[in-house]
Amino acid sequence: MVKYYSAETKLYVSVDCVIFGFHQDALNLLLLQRKMEPARGRWSLMGGFVKANESVDDAAKRVLAELTGLENVYMEQVHTFGAVERDPGERVVSVVYYALIDIDAYDKELVRSHNAHWIKIEEIPPLIFDHEEMVALAREQMKQKAGREPIGFNLLPELFTLTRLQNLYEAIYGEAIDKRNFRKKVAEMDFIEKTDKVDKVSSKRGASLYKFNMEAYNLRKTKFKL
Amino acid sequence: MVKYYSAETKLYVSVDCVIFGFHQDALNLLLLQRKMEPARGRWSLMGGFVKANESVDDAAKRVLAELTGLENVYMEQVHTFGAVERDPGERVVSVVYYALIDIDAYDKELVRSHNAHWIKIEEIPPLIFDHEEMVALAREQMKQKAGREPIGFNLLPELFTLTRLQNLYEAIYGEAIDKRNFRKKVAEMDFIEKTDKVDKVSSKRGASLYKFNMEAYNLRKTKFKL
DNA sequence: TCAAAAGTGTTAAGTTTACACCCATGA
DNA sequence: TCATGGGTGTAAACTTAACACTTTTGA
Numbered sequence: 001m002v003k004y005y006s007a008e009t010k011l012y013v014s015v016d017c018v019i020f021g022f023h024q025d026a027l028n029l030l031l032l033q034r035k036m037e038p039a040r041g042r043w044s045l046m047g048g049f050v051k052a053n054e055s056v057d058d059a060a061k062r063v064l065a066e067l068t069g070l071e072n073v074y075m076e077q078v079h080t081f082g083a084v085e086r087d088p089g090e091r092v093v094s095v096v097y098y099a100l101i102d103i104d105a106y107d108k109e110l111v112r113s114h115n116a117h118w119i120k121i122e123e124i125p126p127l128i129f130d131h132e133e134m135v136a137l138a139r140e141q142m143k144q145k146a147g148r149e150p151i152g153f154n155l156l157p158e159l160f161t162l163t164r165l166q167n168l169y170e171a172i173y174g175e176a177i178d179k180r181n182f183r184k185k186v187a188e189m190d191f192i193e194k195t196d197k198v199d200k201v202s203s204k205r206g207a208s209l210y211k212f213n214m215e216a217y218n219l220r221k222t223k224f225k226l
Numbered sequence: 227m228v229k230y231y232s233a234e235t236k237l238y239v240s241v242d243c244v245i246f247g248f249h250q251d252a253l254n255l256l257l258l259q260r261k262m263e264p265a266r267g268r269w270s271l272m273g274g275f276v277k278a279n280e281s282v283d284d285a286a287k288r289v290l291a292e293l294t295g296l297e298n299v300y301m302e303q304v305h306t307f308g309a310v311e312r313d314p315g316e317r318v319v320s321v322v323y324y325a326l327i328d329i330d331a332y333d334k335e336l337v338r339s340h341n342a343h344w345i346k347i348e349e350i351p352p353l354i355f356d357h358e359e360m361v362a363l364a365r366e367q368m369k370q371k372a373g374r375e376p377i378g379f380n381l382l383p384e385l386f387t388l389t390r391l392q393n394l395y396e397a398i399y400g401e402a403i404d405k406r407n408f409r410k411k412v413a414e415m416d417f418i419e420k421t422d423k424v425d426k427v428s429s430k431r432g433a434s435l436y437k438f439n440m441e442a443y444n445l446r447k448t449k450f451k452l
Numbered sequence: 453t454c455a456a457a458a459g460t461g462t463t464a465a466g467t468t469t470a471c472a473c474c475c476a477t478g479a
Numbered sequence: 480t481c482a483t484g485g486g487t488g489t490a491a492a493c494t495t496a497a498c499a500c501t502t503t504t505g506a
Contacts, residue, residue: 161485162485162486163484163485179485179486179487180486180487180488183486183487184487184488202484202485203483203484203485204482204483204484204485205483205484205485205486206484206485207484207485207486208485208486
């Protein structure tokens with residue numbers, strides 16, 4: 001291969017993942033205590049370096065899979081952090097992604113072996129480097145997107161009650177939502193389908209279980225707004 | 227310095243700039259015909275490599291200044307493109323930014339010397355690599371942001387008529403706007419200030435010139451929506 | 453005198469918000 | 480039987496959209 005750019009500098013490129021889960025009516029992040037230098041023992045996002053033969057997106061998927069064992073997870077690129085001194089070890093440019101996962105479906109052994117823990121988003125400890133800024137940006141972007149596109153369902157199991165869906169959106173927005181107004185909107189979105197199954201765990205009376213029908217959503221290019 | 231990451235691969239990191247201008251009631255992009263390999267002679271965005279001692283943001287500012295002579299330009303990071311084969315020369319990860327500039331205020335000699343030209347956004351020729359995708363993303367992001375924050379003024383000179391401002395937003399949205407509704411909204415934003423100056427160029431009758439008062443906007447944290 | 457752009461209010465439609473009670477069930 | 484969460488409709492406030500004519504002036 002011809003080397004056109006040989007006069008230029010190469011840099012380390014990493015990915016960092018802001019991994020959202022929904023647990024006990026609160027958003028949680030999967031954070032880990034570093035087992036490597038620099039900053040051993042301190043809290044950080046899950047990250048890793050981009051390799052020569054993989055795309056940046058693939059690196060993010062790989063890093064997420066290394067931690068959770070999950071594939072085909074909903075991920076979005078958030079922002080690239082490129083300050084010279086952001087990593088006190090060496091110069092690293094980091095591309096941040098967020099991932100939305102169903103908190104009941106991941107490889108718990110793998111997560112434990114990485115020294116990772118789910119932490120409520122309001123109780124996040126100080127993070128290394130610029131990771132707090134990454135979290136803040138990812139959270140804001142996820143919030144915006146969740147209001148306009150049906151990505152929140154990635155945080156729920158396939159079947160969910162309307163109360164659970166409402167609690168999810170309350171956690172995302174950080175504010176209470178009126179129950180009747182919320183259900184009115186959901187009722188207008190016919191790709192949020194009522195099943196004939198009933199959840200008897202969360203209440204005595206039982207609540208209908210719903211599911212999100214992605215095909216129906218894509219087909220009719222329906223409006224989404226929650 | 228301790229080399230923590232020496233087992234990892236380094237990559238070329240570049241920045242590419244989608245440079246918007248507003249000319250003849252249309253959005254324009256500043257594009258150049260490459261004078262270097264690979265893809266010599268074909269149209270592309272202005273780009274450059276990130277150096278070891280500069281942040282990625284600074285690289286974008288430098289690259290923009292190299293082409294236009296302008297500093298303190300409004301810029302936003304858009305997205306990072308990281309496919310392995312995106313640049314057929316060598317592996318390059320590119321961070322894309324957009325810039326909004328007043329099309330009357332730039333160094334025309336510098337632009338000419340780079341073989342760059344303003345091209346109406348509806349008449350953009352085929353671009354190299356993934357640059358068309360970069361333009362599409364930048365345009366969409368700029369459009370979203372322009373509706374919620376007062377960034378459009380960066381595309382205008384300090385003084386402008388309301389008709390010109392409306393034409394700008396029509397170009398950004400790609401659709402006509404009702405004149406009375408538009409002026410009603412503008413009138414409610416007291417940080418868009420009427421001056422006692424009048425523009426006699428665009429009409430015989432003369433139109434009042436307005437200016438955007440950034441301090442007033444920041445101070446009152448006013449709502450913006452156009 | 454007329455062409456060309458500036459400027460100006462009102463009404464209808466649609467969207468968003470606020471709000472309170474009955475229902476079904478298991479403990 | 481009662482405590483708990485499930486489920487339901489309406490009216491007011493606000494926002495957005497549609498729409499047409501008069502004014503000024505230089506050519």
